[in-house]
Every structure is written in C-alpha cells, then in structure tokens.
Amino acid sequence: MxxxxxxxxxxxxxxxxxxxxxxxxxxxxxxxxxxxxxxxxxxxxxxxxxxxxxxxxxxxxxxxxxxxxxxxxxxLVVAPHELADPIGDDALSPVPGIVHRYADRALLKPLLICPLYCRFCFRREHVGPDGGLLDEEALAVAFQWLRENSAIREVILTGGDPLMLSSRRLEHIIRELASIPHVTTLRIHSRVPLAAPEKITDALLDAMDADKAVWMVVHANHAREFSAAGREALRKIQRRGIPVLGQSVLLRGVNNNEAALEDLFRAMVESRMKPYYLHQLDPAPGTARFHVPIEEGRRLLAGLRGRVTGLAWPTYVLDIPGGYGKVPLGPDYVEPSLSAVSDPNGQRHAIRTPNSQ
Structure with missing residues (x-):
C-alpha cells in the first residue's frame, strides 16, 4: 500500500x-x-x-x-505454488507438539502464540492468540516421546514463540527437557528480545537456567529492529551465558538489497549475535509479494563476500517443501570439476593439490 x-x-x-x-x-x-x-x-x-x-x-x-x-x-491471493504446510510440520508430527525431521533433533511447540504475527510466516495457518497451548497431558506425552527416542540430542523450542510462556511454565518445560539424559542441547527460537524486549525479565531468564547447553536463535530481518531496548534485552540473555544466533528471511521490500543485508548482519554482530541462517521464503499462502528469486539471493550474498567479516556471514538456505530438510543455496565459488575456485572479485584460481601440475 x-x-x-x-x-x-x-x-x-x-x-x-x-x-x-x-x-x-x-x-x-x-x-x-x-x-x-x-x-x-x-x-x-x-x-x-x-x-x-x-x-x-x-x-x-x-x-x-x-x-x-x-x-x-x-x-487473500493464494498463488498456485503456495502450500498450507510448506515445510511438512504436520506430516512429521508423531505426537502433538513434536516435529521430528532430523534424526538427532526434534522441535517442541509448547504454544502457537507469538508477540507479533509475521505476514510471511510459514505457520500462519496455525498460529494465533487463541490456539496451540499444550496442556499438561499433551506435554507429558511429548516429554515421554522424547525420552523414548534416544537418538534425540537436541530439542528446539519453537511455536509460536516459547518466550511468550509464563516464566513458571517455561521453567517447567526446560527442567523436564534437561532431565532427559540423552538430550544435551536446548535451543530456543524467538522474536521476543527485539519485538517485545520488556518481556525479557529476570524471572524469564531464571527459567532458562539449566545444566544442559542452552542456545537462543533470535529472528530479525532489518537493522532497525535493533532498538536500544532490544540490544539491552540481548545483553541480559548473554550475561546468563546463553549464546545468541540470528536468523532472517530474505524478503522483498524489507532486506532484498546488499545495503540492507549488510546493515542487518553488522547489527547482529555488533549485538554479539552470530548470523546463522538467511532463509529463502517458504511458500506459505498469500506471501508471494515477499518472494525473492533464489538467483537474486545468491547474487546479493556474493556481493557481500569480502565486504563483511566472516562473523557476519550466514548460510543461505532453502527448507525443501514437504519436510525434506534445509539445504544451502550458495553462492558457490568452486567449479564443478573441483579444480578451481573464484575469488570474491570473480577472478579464477586453480586449486593446488598433490596431483596438480
């Protein structure tokens, strides 16, 4: 508009x-x-x-x-390529609240409530203020499934946004997960620290204290999201010894130019947040206005190579529709023959190996 x-x-x-x-x-x-x-x-x-x-x-x-x-x-306009469940959550959910896509990790979605609702969300058919809160019985079933699947080493709390839970509820979930012997790592995905920084209270931080490794992945798409209050919320999390990663979605009109991506990734690094993933937009219903072609995304990332520190370099990924997992999209610098690479300026260089002449 x-x-x-x-x-x-x-x-x-x-x-x-x-x-x-x-x-x-x-x-x-x-x-x-x-x-x-x-x-x-x-x-x-x-x-x-x-x-x-x-x-x-x-x-x-x-x-x-x-x-x-x-x-x-x-x-309201749904394009032919768009899907109600673009990354296959429903097909890969063995019990309510659990998504199991990879052998060594699983998602736990304790609620489907968010501090804000992104207009490009891949779960937009499911999230909302009225739904998705797992009751005690459903949580118990999810915990039991995790206990019975000993290959699971990492549990990712997502949703919705797990930091919208009360501190008491979050602490209960964290304690239960930390008590599972084969679970070594807990990861929390959230927009709260930047979208609603006032929610990062001491009580909520206390709830995340666990004997297991706890990581946080914060979603941000533009440098202006890093307000003074948001940066302070991130510092509060980091002072508790929780490493913070950043993930973003490549969005037309938001960050689909080199300057916007550079500013975003620099803002992350300056906030002690390592850029982790830059996601290709998932084809959720009614989101086509945000679509950026993959080739354009690859050119944008290539334009930043050598221009920003490696600390500010995310992996550009596509979550294959249907639940087949994430794959990196490049850009590529090695030739198919594996005999040469191109530098950030496009100049070709031979790869020296014991067999090279």
Missing part, C-alpha cells in the same frame, strides 16, 4: 498496547478506512499483533518494519 495515502496521526506517537484489530490499525495510521473491508477479511483468516516496541519502529506502513507485520489485502 502507498504510505502517501495514510494519515501520519499515529505514526510518530508512542504505542502503549498491542495492536490487533483492523480498527486499532486504522487509529494507529497503519491502514486506511478504504482498505478496512479487505483487512477485515484477512483478520478473519490470519492473526495480527503488533506490540508497542515494534509499532514504535514503524515510520511508514510500507517501510521494512511495517511490511513485516501490517496485514495487506494481498494476503
């Missing part, structure tokens, strides 16, 4: 509550009265939530922050 058609009334004022309804979005200046009927249709299908800290970062509705979270009528 065009920002020139939006009243600026709500764009520069501090927000005090999470925006959820079309009426609240209009009052905030994020959508027009004219788009209300279509936005209402979108709201009936997909949840909306824009927490105050994230809303305050939005300068115009179609800027890189607003595009991520403000609903659009385009979401």
């Amino acid at each position: 065009s920002s020139s058609r939006i009243s600026a009334a709500g764009l520069n004022s501090a927000h005090t509550r999470t925006l959820r309804t079309p009426e609240e979005l209009v009052n905030a200046g994020f959508v027009t009265h004219g788009t209300m009927p279509a936005i209402g249709e979108v709201a009936e299908k997909y949840a909306t939530a824009i927490p105050p800290a994230f809303a305050d970062l939005i300068e115009t509705p179609d800027d890189p922050i607003g595009l991520q979270v403000i609903p659009s009528p385009d979401e």
Whole structure:
C-alpha cells in the first residue's frame, strides 16, 4: 500500500498496547478506512499483533518494519505454488507438539502464540492468540516421546514463540527437557528480545537456567529492529551465558538489497549475535509479494563476500517443501570439476593439490 495515502496521526506517537484489530490499525495510521473491508477479511483468516516496541519502529506502513507485520489485502491471493504446510510440520508430527525431521533433533511447540504475527510466516495457518497451548497431558506425552527416542540430542523450542510462556511454565518445560539424559542441547527460537524486549525479565531468564547447553536463535530481518531496548534485552540473555544466533528471511521490500543485508548482519554482530541462517521464503499462502528469486539471493550474498567479516556471514538456505530438510543455496565459488575456485572479485584460481601440475 502507498504510505502517501495514510494519515501520519499515529505514526510518530508512542504505542502503549498491542495492536490487533483492523480498527486499532486504522487509529494507529497503519491502514486506511478504504482498505478496512479487505483487512477485515484477512483478520478473519490470519492473526495480527503488533506490540508497542515494534509499532514504535514503524515510520511508514510500507517501510521494512511495517511490511513485516501490517496485514495487506494481498494476503487473500493464494498463488498456485503456495502450500498450507510448506515445510511438512504436520506430516512429521508423531505426537502433538513434536516435529521430528532430523534424526538427532526434534522441535517442541509448547504454544502457537507469538508477540507479533509475521505476514510471511510459514505457520500462519496455525498460529494465533487463541490456539496451540499444550496442556499438561499433551506435554507429558511429548516429554515421554522424547525420552523414548534416544537418538534425540537436541530439542528446539519453537511455536509460536516459547518466550511468550509464563516464566513458571517455561521453567517447567526446560527442567523436564534437561532431565532427559540423552538430550544435551536446548535451543530456543524467538522474536521476543527485539519485538517485545520488556518481556525479557529476570524471572524469564531464571527459567532458562539449566545444566544442559542452552542456545537462543533470535529472528530479525532489518537493522532497525535493533532498538536500544532490544540490544539491552540481548545483553541480559548473554550475561546468563546463553549464546545468541540470528536468523532472517530474505524478503522483498524489507532486506532484498546488499545495503540492507549488510546493515542487518553488522547489527547482529555488533549485538554479539552470530548470523546463522538467511532463509529463502517458504511458500506459505498469500506471501508471494515477499518472494525473492533464489538467483537474486545468491547474487546479493556474493556481493557481500569480502565486504563483511566472516562473523557476519550466514548460510543461505532453502527448507525443501514437504519436510525434506534445509539445504544451502550458495553462492558457490568452486567449479564443478573441483579444480578451481573464484575469488570474491570473480577472478579464477586453480586449486593446488598433490596431483596438480
């Protein structure tokens, strides 16, 4: 949508509550009265939530922050290639709340509630403020499945967003997982530290204290998400000895240029966050407006090679639709013959081996 058609009334004022309804979005200046009927249709299908800290970062509705979270009528258009379950979660769920895609690790989704609802989310058919909380019985079944599968060494808490749990509930889950002998690593995926940094309280941090290795992966797509409050939330996590990785999605209009990616990855490194994955967009329903072709993504990454430190270099990956796992997309520097490579400037160099002449 065009920002020139939006009243600026709500764009520069501090927000005090999470925006959820079309009426609240209009009052905030994020959508027009004219788009209300279509936005209402979108709201009936997909949840909306824009927490105050994230809303305050939005300068115009179609800027890189607003595009991520403000609903659009385009979401009602489903392209032929799009899938309701693009990465095969449902097919790979042996018991409620568990997804088992790789032999040595499993996802545990204790809830499907998020601090904000990304308009490109691959679980957008399932997440929302009303659903997905595993009750005690379902959690017990999930824990038992993990105990019985001794090949599982890593459990990834995702959802939804596990940091939306109460500190008491999160502590219970962390303790149960840490008590499983063959589970050596716990990983937490979240947008909370940057999207709702006020939720990173001492009680929540205490809940993550475990005898097992605990890692956190924070989702961010643009450098402007790293507010002062967000950076302080990350520091609080890191002071507890929890390493922090960053993951992003390559999104048209948000970060599909070299400058935006460079700024994003530098912001991560400056916040002691290692860029981990840059995801190719998953083909979820109504997300085609964000699509960036793989070849364009490869060119963007190639343009950053040698320009940013290796600390700021993520792996560009595709989660193969159907649940077949993630694969790296490059860019590539080695020739198919394995006899030569190209440097960041495109110049070719032979690979020297014991058999080379």
